[in-house]
Amino acid sequence: MSTCRLSVNLNKVALIRNARGANFPNLLQVALDCEKFGAEGITVHPRPDQRHIRYDDIPELRGKIATEFNIEGNPTPEFMDLLRKYPSDQVTLVPDAAQALTSDSGWDTLAFASFLQEVTEELKSLGARVSIFVDPDPKMIEGAKKLGADRVELYTGPYAHEYKADRAAAIAPYIKAAEAAAAVGIELNAGHDLNLVNLAYFKQNIPNLLEVSIGHALTVDALYMGFQNVIPLYKNCLR
Ligand SMILES: CC(=O)[C@@H](O)[C@H](O)COP(=O)(O)O
Numbered sequence: 001m002s003t004c005r006l007s008v009n010l011n012k013v014a015l016i017r018n019a020r021g022a023n024f025p026n027l028l029q030v031a032l033d034c035e036k037f038g039a040e041g042i043t044v045h046p047r048p049d050q051r052h053i054r055y056d057d058i059p060e061l062r063g064k065i066a067t068e069f070n071i072e073g074n075p076t077p078e079f080m081d082l083l084r085k086y087p088s089d090q091v092t093l094v095p096d097a098a099q100a101l102t103s104d105s106g107w108d109t110l111a112f113a114s115f116l117q118e119v120t121e122e123l124k125s126l127g128a129r130v131s132i133f134v135d136p137d138p139k140m141i142e143g144a145k146k147l148g149a150d151r152v153e154l155y156t157g158p159y160a161h162e163y164k165a166d167r168a169a170a171i172a173p174y175i176k177a178a179e180a181a182a183a184v185g186i187e188l189n190a191g192h193d194l195n196l197v198n199l200a201y202f203k204q205n206i207p208n209l210l211e212v213s214i215g216h217a218l219t220v221d222a223l224y225m226g227f228q229n230v231i232p233l234y235k236n237c238l239r
């Protein structure tokens with residue numbers, strides 16, 4: 001059994017659903033099917049413009065998902081209100097600008113320490129595990145630990161982009177980051193642009209990795225192969 005869990009991010013499924021204004025594909029059904037096919041968690045990342053996951057998706061998903069429910073986002077007042085009403089198993093704090101195309105960097109956990117500490121304390125009091133999205137920088141990981149986070153999620157966009165040119169160079173900062181996390185005693189997730197080509201090498205080099213959340217590439221793969229085939233393929237990379 002894998003010690004690293006696969007959480008499937010449903011943002012892109014919601015994007016297709018929203019294109020026609022009706023509930024097709026049915027997001028909840030896709031979530032339940034992903035669980036049936038082996039997903040060990042479901043991730044959603046509502047953005048302020050609600051172009052994919054909408055805030056009103058959360059109550060139904062929250063009530064029906066049996067695996068870990070992970071909500072990602074910038075802790076705006078709207079996001080925090082949502083989590084007060086529908087506490088999640090895990091909340092991943094991501095410093096997205098309102099109109100960001102996608103996540104493109106981690107928090108500065110030193111500059112935003114008091115804000116993140118306040119948010120983290122409240123989310124933990126609601127029963128959530130709190131993970132902070134960071135670049136693979138030991139200082140940011142130490143900062144996350146100091147402010148009380150349970151985990152960090154390493155932003156793997158740069159790893160994914162550099163993988164083809166030189167995978168040893170691409171993984172090097174993540175190995176250092178993982179060592180820093182172990183040294184200060186904070187748990188480790190990772191995500192962004194992970195795929196069937198780059199995932200196994202990431203996992204092999206980061207032994208303390210507990211969870212990856214994957215959406216964009218996994219959904220594209222599912223267009224060709226179906227979620228029932230694709231989810232086991234991703235899990236194989238995490239063995
Ligand atoms: C934090 C992170 O890396 C993911 O949430 C990623 O941003 C996926 O979201 P999109 O599918 O909206 O790009």
Ligand SMILES: NCC(=O)COP(=O)(O)O
Binds near residue numbers: 043190216
């Ligand atoms: N936290 C990362 C995530 O949920 C999915 O990112 P991506 O696979 O859509 O790039």
